[in-house]
Amino acid sequence: MVSNNKKLGRVLLYSAVLLVCLGILVPYSWLVISSVSQRVDLTAVPLKWIPNTFNFENYRQIAIGDSSSGVNATLKSGLLNSVIIAVSATIFCLFAGSLAAYAFSRLRFHAKNFVFSFILLTQVMPMIVLIIPIYIIMSRVGLLNTIPALVIADSAFILPLVIWLMRSFFESIPRELEEMARIDGCSRFGTIFRIIFPLSTPGLAASGIFTFIIAWNEFFSALILSSTIKSKTISVIISEFSSKVGVDYVAMAAAGVIASIPPVLFALIFQKYIVQGLTAGAVKG
Amino acid sequence: MPRAKANSSLFEREGVLAFTLLIPSMLVILGVLIFPLITSLGLSFTDLKLTKPKSGVFIGLGNYFDAIMDPIFWASIQRTLIFAVSTVLIETCMGVAIALLLNQKFVGRGFVRGLVILPWALPYVVNGIMWKWIFDANYGAFNAALTQLGIIEKYHIWLGDPSTAMILVIFANIWKETPVAIILVLAALQSIPADLYEAAAIDGAKRVKIFTHITLPLLKPIIISLIIIKTIWALKEFDLIYIITKGGPANGTNMFSYYIYQNTFQFLNFGYGSALAYMLTILTIGLSAIYMRSLKGGLEIES
Numbered sequence: 001m002v003s004n005n006k007k008l009g010r011v012l013l014y015s016a017v018l019l020v021c022l023g024i025l026v027p028y029s030w031l032v033i034s035s036v037s038q039r040v041d042l043t044a045v046p047l048k049w050i051p052n053t054f055n056f057e058n059y060r061q062i063a064i065g066d067s068s069s070g071v072n073a074t075l076k077s078g079l080l081n082s083v084i085i086a087v088s089a090t091i092f093c094l095f096a097g098s099l100a101a102y103a104f105s106r107l108r109f110h111a112k113n114f115v116f117s118f119i120l121l122t123q124v125m126p127m128i129v130l131i132i133p134i135y136i137i138m139s140r141v142g143l144l145n146t147i148p149a150l151v152i153a154d155s156a157f158i159l160p161l162v163i164w165l166m167r168s169f170f171e172s173i174p175r176e177l178e179e180m181a182r183i184d185g186c187s188r189f190g191t192i193f194r195i196i197f198p199l200s201t202p203g204l205a206a207s208g209i210f211t212f213i214i215a216w217n218e219f220f221s222a223l224i225l226s227s228t229i230k231s232k233t234i235s236v237i238i239s240e241f242s243s244k245v246g247v248d249y250v251a252m253a254a255a256g257v258i259a260s261i262p263p264v265l266f267a268l269i270f271q272k273y274i275v276q277g278l279t280a281g282a283v284k285g
Numbered sequence: 286m287p288r289a290k291a292n293s294s295l296f297e298r299e300g301v302l303a304f305t306l307l308i309p310s311m312l313v314i315l316g317v318l319i320f321p322l323i324t325s326l327g328l329s330f331t332d333l334k335l336t337k338p339k340s341g342v343f344i345g346l347g348n349y350f351d352a353i354m355d356p357i358f359w360a361s362i363q364r365t366l367i368f369a370v371s372t373v374l375i376e377t378c379m380g381v382a383i384a385l386l387l388n389q390k391f392v393g394r395g396f397v398r399g400l401v402i403l404p405w406a407l408p409y410v411v412n413g414i415m416w417k418w419i420f421d422a423n424y425g426a427f428n429a430a431l432t433q434l435g436i437i438e439k440y441h442i443w444l445g446d447p448s449t450a451m452i453l454v455i456f457a458n459i460w461k462e463t464p465v466a467i468i469l470v471l472a473a474l475q476s477i478p479a480d481l482y483e484a485a486a487i488d489g490a491k492r493v494k495i496f497t498h499i500t501l502p503l504l505k506p507i508i509i510s511l512i513i514i515k516t517i518w519a520l521k522e523f524d525l526i527y528i529i530t531k532g533g534p535a536n537g538t539n540m541f542s543y544y545i546y547q548n549t550f551q552f553l554n555f556g557y558g559s560a561l562a563y564m565l566t567i568l569t570i571g572l573s574a575i576y577m578r579s580l581k582g583g584l585e586i587e588s
Contacts, residue, residue: 016386017397024403027460030426031415045440047429096309109303119310122318124573126521128545129562132328132555133321156317159310188302217408219524224550235410239528242414249418256411267406271399274406278465279472 035059035253042249058254071241071248075255077229078237082259084147085222085233086215089154093211094204096155097162102192104163105170106178123160131224138225145228153221158214162207165280169203170196206273213263213274234259322566329560335553348560357536358561361544364451368540369519372458377511379459380466381504387467388474398471405464413528416457420444420529447537450530454538457525462518466511473507474500506579513576517569541565 034042035058037051062079065072103109104116134153135144143149177199178191186194197204222233238255241247267274329348333341352358387398404412419426422442431437444450477500485495523542526532532539532547539547545565549558 043424046433099306100310103303103306107299107303109300124569126565126569128542129325129566130321132549132559133324156313219409235408238410256414260407260411263406267402268399274402275468278468
């Protein structure tokens with residue numbers, strides 16, 4: 001009787017786990033299947049779930065196709081813009097954020113707690129209240145529709161989180177290490193760059209991956225601040241693509257899959273860092 | 286730490302060094318967060334409308350009074366509340382349930398825990414087009430599956446009806462955001478010392494009793510955090526609505542943030558938009574204050 005109960009428990013457990021996996025995988029798989037289907041199969045009623053022949057045309061186009069004009073060129077420029085923006089924002093946030101985090105973790109200065117709480121509070125601000133004046137300012141200084149505008153905006157929204165993550169990381173590095181280096185005649189800046197940063201590689205990696213994913217996925221500021229192809233990110237391009245009448249579903253799905261590859265891959269490979277980032281982020285609010 | 290020696294360089298003084306280290310961050314934060322926040326407040330007291338020449342005149346609280354009299358505003362608030370309450374409740378409950386499940390021992394646990402992150406990592410826009418495509422009226426997989434299973438006879442225009450459109454937007458949000466709840470609750474579960482459970486098992490406590498007397502009270506702080514953070518996020522929800530429904534049909538999914546966007550960037554009514562945005566900000570700050578207080582309360586109980 002007891003062993004039967006146990007068996008039943010295992011069956012229930014595995015069914016529930018299977019259900020969770022299917023719940024996650026089925027919708028996303030449908031996007032992937034759609035992206036390699038023939039248009040005829042996708043629009044057939046009753047729907048053919050698995051296409052007769054696969055269609056890699058959209059992927060081939062993006063990989064090696066002509067990129068001088070048309071949809072393909074738009075997608076490629078969107079991808080390139082997204083890469084440039086996400087990488088620049090990540091580098092800037094890591095640089096500025098870890099310097100600031102060091103100050104909050106190790107130094108005594110006037111109004112420290114006030115400034116720190118203030119920075120954290122900016123994190124919860126609705127982006128929409130900020131984007132209206134940002135839009136006006138950017139258009140006045142001529143940065144509207146440029147990549148720097150998006151890098152600056154993304155960085156500002158992500159910096160508070162990086163400062164928080166890096167500060168808690170610095171807190172875990174023993175202070176004695178720095179004090180010893182200082183006794184040996186190392187300057188303040190020297191200890192930061194020779195002792196603290198080399199020891200913080202895991203922290204920098206965690207914040208970096210987190211920042212990259214958030215910057216890559218960012219949509220709202222890119223939508224408002226870029227109305228020309230020059231600075232539109234892949235997210236903006238896909239959103240426009242999907243609201244066209246008579247949209248090519250296969251191409252749209254392929255674009256969606258491609259846009260999701262960098263963040264999904266990073267998240268799956270560096271799971272541990274994501275968990276750290278999310279947990280720290282939530283404690284902060 | 287010893288005070289800086291008189292002959293040491295300027296950077297050896299903590300205040301000066303701290304100031305220097307904070308410059309890059311503060312420049313961006315002041316320029317892109319604080320300055321706009323103040324400008325927005327100023328704008329919200331004007332009638333600035335980009336389509337109207339000679340607008341931008343100070344009208345005091347005019348926009349705020351307009352908002353109070355605006356029926357679409359109130360309707361959008363009501364929808365936002367429905368959206369917030371349903372997503373927060375369902376995501377929190379599902380988060381706890383799935384985290385408890387993933388805390389059990391089973392083959393492939395590491396893989397499943399990793400997989401759970403996938404929806405979170407998906408770009409908002411991709412999540413949006415994915416569900417829009419699945420719920421498509423003519424070729425959507427949802428219609429196809431339901432007809433092939435014999436549940437419905439004819440294809441439905443799911444996104445054409447205000448109430449089903451709302452349910453689908455809520456659903457798409459739940460799919461994307463539940464992972465955050467799962468990850469946070471799972472992290473909290475892992476920090477519960479195993480000997481607590483062992484002691485309870487020795488005392489012969491039943492599973493349900495262990496859950497309600499040990500697990501749930503220990504999860505309380507993280508659940509409260511989740512509810513507040515997710516409420517703040519729900520108030521800001523924009524991307525999904527923009528992609529899937531554009532606020533329609535018949536304003537059926539037009540929520541607070543989207544309505545602000547519409548007023549500002551479609552009707553180019555910057556003054557009114559700013560006032561609405563400020564109301565959202567005040568609401569958010571209020572919720573954050575409650576959150577910070579509850580965090581402090583939690584810490585006191587722990588220590």
